[in-house]
Amino acid sequence: MSAIPVVPDAAGRFGRYGGRYVPETLIPALDQVVAAYRAAQTDPAFQAELHRLLTRYVGRPTPLTKATRLSQRLKRRIWLKREDLCHTGAHKINNALGQALLTLRLGKKRVIAETGAGQHGVATATACALLGLQCRVYMGVEDMRRQAPNVFRMKLLGTEVVGVESGTKTLKDAVNEALRDWVTNVTDTHYIIGSALGPHPYPMMVRDFQSVIGREARAQVLEAEGRLPHACVACVGGGSNAIGLFHPFLNDADVRLIGVEAGGNGSGLGQHAARFDGGSFGVFQGMSSYVLQNADGQVVGTHSVSAGLDYASIGPEHAWLRDRGRAEYRRASDAQALAGVHLLAENEGIIPALESAHAIGVLPEIVADLPDDAVVVVNVSGRGDKDVAEIARLEGVKL
Amino acid sequence: MTPAPAANRIARRFAELATQKKKAFIAYICAGDPSLDATVELVVGMAAQGVDIIELGIPYSDPMADGPANQAASERALAAGATVRGVIDAVRRIRARSDVPILVYAYMNPLLAYGIERFAADAVAAGIDGVLPLDLPPEEQPELRVALAQAGLAVVCLVAPTTTPARRTYLAEQSRGFLYYVCRLGVTGERTALPDDLAAQVATLKAVAICPVCIGFGISTPEQAADAARHGDGAIVGSHLVRLIERHGRDRDLVDIVSRRAGELAAAVHAVGGA
Numbered sequence: 001m002s003a004i005p006v007v008p009d010a011a012g013r014f015g016r017y018g019g020r021y022v023p024e025t026l027i028p029a030l031d032q033v034v035a036a037y038r039a040a041q042t043d044p045a046f047q048a049e050l051h052r053l054l055t056r057y058v059g060r061p062t063p064l065t066k067a068t069r070l071s072q073r074l075k076r077r078i079w080l081k082r083e084d085l086c087h088t089g090a091h092k093i094n095n096a097l098g099q100a101l102l103t104l105r106l107g108k109k110r111v112i113a114e115t116g117a118g119q120h121g122v123a124t125a126t127a128c129a130l131l132g133l134q135c136r137v138y139m140g141v142e143d144m145r146r147q148a149p150n151v152f153r154m155k156l157l158g159t160e161v162v163g164v165e166s167g168t169k170t171l172k173d174a175v176n177e178a179l180r181d182w183v184t185n186v187t188d189t190h191y192i193i194g195s196a197l198g199p200h201p202y203p204m205m206v207r208d209f210q211s212v213i214g215r216e217a218r219a220q221v222l223e224a225e226g227r228l229p230h231a232c233v234a235c236v237g238g239g240s241n242a243i244g245l246f247h248p249f250l251n252d253a254d255v256r257l258i259g260v261e262a263g264g265n266g267s268g269l270g271q272h273a274a275r276f277d278g279g280s281f282g283v284f285q286g287m288s289s290y291v292l293q294n295a296d297g298q299v300v301g302t303h304s305v306s307a308g309l310d311y312a313s314i315g316p317e318h319a320w321l322r323d324r325g326r327a328e329y330r331r332a333s334d335a336q337a338l339a340g341v342h343l344l345a346e347n348e349g350i351i352p353a354l355e356s357a358h359a360i361g362v363l364p365e366i367v368a369d370l371p372d373d374a375v376v377v378v379n380v381s382g383r384g385d386k387d388v389a390e391i392a393r394l395e396g397v398k399l
Numbered sequence: 400m401t402p403a404p405a406a407n408r409i410a411r412r413f414a415e416l417a418t419q420k421k422k423a424f425i426a427y428i429c430a431g432d433p434s435l436d437a438t439v440e441l442v443v444g445m446a447a448q449g450v451d452i453i454e455l456g457i458p459y460s461d462p463m464a465d466g467p468a469n470q471a472a473s474e475r476a477l478a479a480g481a482t483v484r485g486v487i488d489a490v491r492r493i494r495a496r497s498d499v500p501i502l503v504y505a506y507m508n509p510l511l512a513y514g515i516e517r518f519a520a521d522a523v524a525a526g527i528d529g530v531l532p533l534d535l536p537p538e539e540q541p542e543l544r545v546a547l548a549q550a551g552l553a554v555v556c557l558v559a560p561t562t563t564p565a566r567r568t569y570l571a572e573q574s575r576g577f578l579y580y581v582c583r584l585g586v587t588g589e590r591t592a593l594p595d596d597l598a599a600q601v602a603t604l605k606a607v608a609i610c611p612v613c614i615g616f617g618i619s620t621p622e623q624a625a626d627a628a629r630h631g632d633g634a635i636v637g638s639h640l641v642r643l644i645e646r647h648g649r650d651r652d653l654v655d656i657v658s659r660r661a662g663e664l665a666a667a668v669h670a671v672g673g674a
Contacts, residue, residue, distance in 0.1 A: 011539075017541070019539050020536060021535060021536075021539055022534055022582075023464040023533055023557070023586060024536060024556070024559045024562060024581065025464075025559035025560075025561055026564075027536055027559075027562070027566070028566070166467075166470060167461070168461075175459055176462075177464045180463060181462040183463075183464065183586055184586065185584070186561060186584060217674075251524060278424075282508050282511060282512065283460065283506075283508045283511060285463065293508065293512065295512065296483060296513075297483070297508040297509035297510070297511060297513065298459065298460040298477060298508075298509065299508070300460075340532045382641065388617070
């Protein structure tokens with residue numbers, strides 16, 4: 001396979017995906033973010049400060065843990081990238097801190113964010129508390145119910161959480177509300193988007209901040225195994241933990257990159273969040289990508305047991321990688337995700353987030369076409385503390 | 400970009416208003432709220448009361464530039480079964496009874512799902528005069544604007560208070576039909592007062608615009624509409640009328656109530672007099 005071209009282009013395009021489909025009011029703000037981000041990328045002081053926070057505050061590098069009993073069971077060499085051990089419990093903090101530092105550079109004092117599972121909201125609330133920024137997080141009321149512990153964590157961190165009652169009351173509606181806030185308060189507010197999606201430069205910027213996952217994992221697996229992995233596996237909602245893991249491996253042509261979408265509880269429109277298996281080209285929330293929509297271009301509700309994967313579109317770089325055949329995507333059902341929680345908890349003593357559990361739950365299927373003793377890196381993008389009550393409810397257990 | 404044909408009803412209406420020394424009043428409603436049949440009657444009724452140009456919103460599931468009033472209207476219209484095809488058909492029915500210029504206010508995804516070239520052709524055939532794309536800056540996939548324009552639709556650009564001077568000039572050059580000045584930061588919706596910098600902002604736009612400059616976002620009373628029209632070439636009122644439709648959607652006199660209010664707004668704007 002030839003080298004993967006550098007994307008996005010100056011217009012924020014990953015092939016036909018990406019771009020900036022936003023109201024005119026936001027164009028100057030996006031231009032400003034592009035300029036500030038470009039400057040920050042080449043500013044040693046910014047990079048040093050980010051590195052200092054990631055090591056001394058977040059706890060990076062996160063370990064690459066050999067899943068010994070799971071490896072025996074699956075007859076493969078399974079390595080877990082432990083983003084669950086990041087401060088705040090998920091990879092989201094990598095990006096939230098990067099963008100919060102950028103907010104200071106932009107001279108803005110207020111931050112807004114959307115959140116689905118609440119992990120990005122908690123990460124942003126944390127970064128804002130650390131850096132003295134005012135923070136408001138939008139969250140669908142259905143997600144607030146499912147992820148109640150995270151709602152209170154954000155409040156403890158001094159963040160205002162605003163419930164969104166419109167539309168499907170989940171992540172996409174929270175994004176709409178955050179965009180409305182940004183259109184209104186754009187002069188003093190930075191919008192910290194939590195996944196590798198939305199208008200340019202967010203898909204690129206979030207990918208870059210999350211690529212620390214893949215850079216570490218690549219070096220760690222080389223050291224531990226003396227070779228690159230046969231496959232990297234990650235769950236894909238918007239796709240930030242997956243692109244963060246995949247990106248440093250893109251030009252390692254022999255490494256299979258496997259994203260796992262939320263298969264929900266059926267294959268009908270509205271029963272899942274598998275954009276590559278039921279979605280089609282569209283423009284949604286500032287970008288073009290695959291979108292779960294009806295024949296009239298209306299974006300439909302999605303379903304997943306995990307709030308963090310319950311989203312109607314997917315980051316544009318994933319769409320591009322999928323079309324090129326460089327990454328492959330499959331789905332894990334709600335039931336497989338729950339099985340994934342048990343598999344990791346009972347064999348390795350790690351309770352993964354329901355999102356990450358999608359990547360665990362399909363491992364038995366994924367390894368079926370890998371050779372015996374194949375090396376597999378799985379991103380445990382978050383820990384499951386936030387999901388304990390919801391898992392109990394789903395399994396009919398009264399706490 | 401190809402210019403909209405001279406025959407375009409929007410350009411003709413501005414030319415007529417100029418000879419009468421009048422400013423334009425533009426009314427927005429969401430197509431399909433409470434039904435497409437009602438939309439036909441509302442447009443015909445408002446035109447009869449002196450509304451110069453109609454903006455018809457194509458309902459969309461995720462209208463991120465709109466405030467709660469327009470968002471709720473979109474949800475009602477979708478629940479009542481409105482589709483892009485249905486909106487085009489409604490305009491065809493309006494055309495049998497009224498020559499009022501009509502542009503559609505649209506988010507891109509429903510148009511892309513319909514097929515942009517097919518939409519452009521069907522829209523022009525039905526009598527739609529222009530498109531106001533909310534989430535399509537001109538540099539984004541310019542071929543989409545070209546497809547709309549080549550079919551004969553006037554593609555309107557929006558300018559915001561945050562728009563830089565260089566970009567204002569660029570947008571003014573790109574816009575056809577009129578140039579839409581979004582007079583405040585934020586989403587659509589009613590506000591109590593017009594912004595202080597309105598006169599200065601519009602003056603900078605008029606200096607570079609090649610088509611009329613109309614002002615919208617947050618205008619709800621006849622006084623505000625007149626004030627906005629004094630600075631620009633026209634005033635746009637949306638959420639205020641949408642809220643009336645929300646309140647009276649099931650009343651038998653819905654069309655009378657909305658048309659009368661639109662008529663009051665139009666009269667206030669027309670009383671301002673042309674430049």
